[in-house]
Amino acid sequence: MQKILVILTCLILVCCNGQEPKRPLNKNQKMDKQNLEYITFGGGCFWCVEGVFENLKGVESVVSGYSGGHKANPTYQEVCTGETGHAEVVQVGYDPKVISYEQMMDVFFFLHDPTQLNRQGDDIGTQYRSVIFYKDEAEKARAEQALKTSEASGRWHGKYVTQIVKFEKFWPAEDYHQGYFDANPNQPYCSAVVAPKVAKFKKHYGELGMLKPEAVK
Template identity: 70%
Template sequence: MKKFFLLLMALMLISCSGQEQRPINKKLKKMNIDKNNLEYIVFGGGCFWCVESCFNMLNGVDKAVSGYSGGHTKNPTYEEVCTGETGHAEVVQIAYDPQIISYEQLMEVFFFLHDPTQLNRQGNDIGTQYRSVIFYKDEAEKQKAEAALKKSEESGKWPGKYVTEFAQLEKFWPAETYHQGYYWENPNTPYCSAVVGPKIQKFKDYFGEKGWLKPEEN
């Protein structure tokens, strides 16, 4: 479905060239993150445009990068991943300061942003590239991920059995440049306005109340 929206977006850009898009994201204040203390986590929860945008708003996250993991080919392209034949999932790599935000908090956000009971899909985005998956670096991190899944499952937020995969992280491939910060550059495209935007607003409402978001500059 996302590829359809990309084609539609291209047609709209041609027909609407010259129309100025209204910017919708405010500049976030830089936080006191210890660059020498960063840890990394990689997981997939459907379209990476939404996941990346949300995690970049979290206090304690230095940078969230869209990319691909879990496949069997090197240097995969977006077009190749979309075929489902490379085995990769759309993922986000998050660099964070554990002194500001914990692994458990990141997992809470992860399970908030997507439905972990849907197998190889998120809504109308269908395919193994949209699977729910957590990549761990070692056995200790795997155990933390399993505990976070159990906690979320027991909360009852998503009725049904979770199908989230656990896999050893072998390689993270950054996605093409145009995917990075995609939502903020293209908020008014059909897919972003209909699918990504509402998810981001729910995220901001919920975690803003919890005080987890970076403050916005005036």
């Protein structure tokens, strides 16, 4: 009976039930470098998205945060209500000489189901929407093309609902969210939801030689 209760607990836990362990900032957070480009997107709980992108060759920084809403300096608890308009996102700094924008988009669409409106699995709400933020018209065109390419590939059945929105502001999430999966792999949500996504990602992109050496196990 106890084992069954533990399993059920894992299945119903969602990202907003995370604890607040004290920890330093994400190990991948570094000072800005002139050779880096930045992209901000959301595909469900940011623990999942961050846990994947930090393993890619060419990625120098991954910061979890909030974008797309109307409230300045939102807190996690406020965003979880869905009333601030923000999405849980990550802002990724990458070296375009090592990994291209199109490769980043391929990983993004591999990682989450872009046909689900305002949800990913049991994580339900506008804060979990699929969204790409663009900086200028050129990047908007690249995002639109990446969406069309992925949708046409048949990877996911159905029409994509991913929003492509002009970037306005990125608000970093609280410190304890940075590097959350690495620091808390046995937390119920992480072990039940994040870990399988990371494992699936590593298998596919490891075969393509796109993982950092330390991510290959």
